[in-house]
Amino acid sequence: QPVQLWGGRFASGPAEAMAALSLSTHFDWVLAPYDIAGSRAHARVLRSAGLLTDDELDAMLAALDQLDDDVASGAFTPVPADEDVHTALERGLIERAGAELGGKLRAGRSRNDQVATLFRMWLRDAARRVGNGVLAVIDALIAQAKQHPNAAMPGRTHLQHAQPVLLAHHLLAHVQSLLRDVDRLRDWDDRTAVSPYGSGALAGSSLGLDPAAIASELGFDAPVENSIDGTASRDFAAEIAFVLAMLGVNLSRIAEEVILWTTAEFGYATLDDAWATGSSIMPQKKNPDVAELTRGKSGRLIGNLTGLLATLKAQPLAYNRDLQEDKEPVFDSVAQLELLLPAIAGMVGTLTFHTDRMAELAPAGFTLATDIAEWLVRQGVPFRSAHEAAGACVRAAEARGVGLDELTDDELAAIDPHLTPQVREVLTVAGSLASRDAYGGTAPVRVAEQLDRAVATADEY
Ligand code: ARG
Numbered sequence: 001q002p003v004q005l006w007g008g009r010f011a012s013g014p015a016e017a018m019a020a021l022s023l024s025t026h027f028d029w030v031l032a033p034y035d036i037a038g039s040r041a042h043a044r045v046l047r048s049a050g051l052l053t054d055d056e057l058d059a060m061l062a063a064l065d066q067l068d069d070d071v072a073s074g075a076f077t078p079v080p081a082d083e084d085v086h087t088a089l090e091r092g093l094i095e096r097a098g099a100e101l102g103g104k105l106r107a108g109r110s111r112n113d114q115v116a117t118l119f120r121m122w123l124r125d126a127a128r129r130v131g132n133g134v135l136a137v138i139d140a141l142i143a144q145a146k147q148h149p150n151a152a153m154p155g156r157t158h159l160q161h162a163q164p165v166l167l168a169h170h171l172l173a174h175v176q177s178l179l180r181d182v183d184r185l186r187d188w189d190d191r192t193a194v195s196p197y198g199s200g201a202l203a204g205s206s207l208g209l210d211p212a213a214i215a216s217e218l219g220f221d222a223p224v225e226n227s228i229d230g231t232a233s234r235d236f237a238a239e240i241a242f243v244l245a246m247l248g249v250n251l252s253r254i255a256e257e258v259i260l261w262t263t264a265e266f267g268y269a270t271l272d273d274a275w276a277t278g279s280s281i282m283p284q285k286k287n288p289d290v291a292e293l294t295r296g297k298s299g300r301l302i303g304n305l306t307g308l309l310a311t312l313k314a315q316p317l318a319y320n321r322d323l324q325e326d327k328e329p330v331f332d333s334v335a336q337l338e339l340l341l342p343a344i345a346g347m348v349g350t351l352t353f354h355t356d357r358m359a360e361l362a363p364a365g366f367t368l369a370t371d372i373a374e375w376l377v378r379q380g381v382p383f384r385s386a387h388e389a390a391g392a393c394v395r396a397a398e399a400r401g402v403g404l405d406e407l408t409d410d411e412l413a414a415i416d417p418h419l420t421p422q423v424r425e426v427l428t429v430a431g432s433l434a435s436r437d438a439y440g441g442t443a444p445v446r447v448a449e450q451l452d453r454a455v456a457t458a459d460e461y
Pocket of ligand 1: 111115324
């Protein structure tokens with residue numbers, strides 16, 4: 001027996017194509033437990049306002065509990081005639097509480113304030129799950145950094161060899177961006193923890209219902225200030241779509257490096273068998289699919305954000321049915337990240353780093369040239385001339401096919417009289433790393449401190 005929420009003024013039911021277009025239960029059914037929680041809270045304020053008796057409230061809550069169990073067990077599901085999750089659940093309530101009592105619950109509320117509230121509730125829970133998934137990736141990066149406190153690698157700019165850095169320093173750079181992603185999720189939650197319930201269709205309720213009571217029962221900090229804003233605004237959805245897209249972009253940068261690092265040319269790392277895939281034709285292949293799917297899905301997350309913003313643009317206040325298009329993109333971003341995050345944590349945590357190979361390449365490409373220039377500055381040479389002299393050292397070494405540390409005393413002196421043999425003290429990777437000991441630098445002592453602080457920050461979340 002289908003229940004329609006708005007049949008009264010219509011002589012006919014909706015056309016088939018109209019009904020098909022309108023249907024949203026295939027994606028909004030995930031809101032069902034939140035809708036029932038909202039109904040419990042709403043029933044209580046109806047009681048407080050004198051619109052339900054104590055007995056009616058008890059019977060209503062019992063029917064809602066039964067409905068909740070039946071939704072959880074799959075005994076109650078939407079039928080094609082149910083326009084959306086709210087319609088389906090009203091049918092379920094009426095089946096359990098009877099038409100007389102079940103028909104009383106909708107007083108003073110609208111699907112507009114309901115859906116705005118339930119969507120926030122669903123997203124707040126999802127944000128917590130995603131945040132935990134990010135923390136697992138952070139833990140994996142930190143574990144690798146701890147395991148390799150002294151491993152050096154060529155730091156790059158423009159993907160070219162730049163200056164030696166610690167592998168741990170590099171991994172902790174990714175940790176910093178992921179910690180900010182977790183912070184953004186928490187910060188977003190502060191703004192999202194307000195409840196539109198009680199806003200009605202747009203103008204608020206005339207029945208003496210207390211929005212603050214519902215807000216607190218549903219775990220919100222407060223009700224919304226403005227019922228029009230409460231039902232019509234979706235910047236909370238766009239904002240988390242951005243936070244999730246940014247997270248995807250940050251993850252894609254890790255992914256891209258894993259893809260490069262596991263090539264024969266780099267040879268920095270090997271993927272664990274459990275986190276790689278093979279080829280159906282080439283028996284030797286071991287492919288970095290986790291990293292590639294991360295890179296690929298980051299584009300999808302960006303698409304979800306831009307699509308949602310386009311949906312919201314220029315919508316007049318208050319509610320418009322366009323807003324029903326708000327849920328799928330954000331649900332999708334969450335679902336993709338819930339697939340990705342455990343896989344990325346597994347892939348990163350089980351990577352084997354080839355630290356000998358990385359150490360061998362750390363000074364390659366004259367990455368210590370800056371150290372010569374800075375050594376000269378410490379001898380009182382202006383940086384401009386020091387940079388010239390260090391550049392000349394690179395040219396001389398390159399011409400002779402040797403490293404900077406292999407230039408002879410005479411060659412050095414001929415380039416610049418300040419270049420005494422003592423300059424060789426800084427021409428080692430270890431010396432270069434240790435010298436970059438300002439706060440945030442790659443010196444092992446600084447990186448160890450940085451690691452401790454990252455652990456402490458991650459523990460706080
Ligand atoms: N399913 C709609 C949504 O997700 C809520 C229903 C509002 N419908 C309406 N006719 N006001 O936005």
